[in-house]
Amino acid sequence: MKSKNIVLFGKPGSGKGTVAAHLIRKYDYSIISTGDILREIKKTDTEHGRIVNELLRKGNLVPNEIVLSIIREKLKELTEPIIIDGTPRTLQQGMDLSELVNVGIVLFLDVNDETIIPRLLERGKTSNREDDMNVDIIKQRLNQYKSESEPLVEFYEKQGILVRIDGEQPIEDVFKDVDNMINDRNQDM
């Protein structure tokens, strides 16, 4: 049985990276995490490095062309099934991604803003991520999610591939729901 490609979607700090790590441990997926790749790029002494560093520090989204070129390059190296963690974040990215890869499941980790803020501040204590250490930047990321990324919920709902998971639950319960969903969805191929 061939597994479907998965997009991990949700607010900043909704648990995308956490669920991606679980899926990689348990199943045979390749992964593209745009957040991880951008954090590597920002360390480089290049024009892209400087642009990305400035944007991430302030909690802003990186331009679509940069994100899409990362995905295009990564897809050349990886074999399916793949997990795409962190993209799309705009409707345009959603449309562009559909041209590059067959998205079978969009796993939407649903979490309230009130839960996100303390979670990210907590992660900031160990992650060294400037965008996790400042409440105003976290709020700005949440606002950006609402205006830029939230329309993707309807975009994928209409395609019948969005699966909503309650991301407020303890991590082990989130993993159980994710496992059940993977088994259900891959059976109807």
Ligand code: B4P
């Ligand atoms: P990402 O790296 O994708 O990170 P994130 O959205 O901030 O967090 P994630 O949802 O992965 O949270 P995690 O599992 O770690 O993006 C970073 C930045 O890169 C973006 O802000 C943006 O600027 C840029 N970027 C990335 N992709 C882009 C794109 N396509 N276009 C433009 N810009 C892009 O969880 C957070 C914390 O919560 C962890 O400490 C975890 O332990 C905890 N946690 C998780 N689930 C939990 C649960 N159920 N209960 C309790 N705690 C939980």
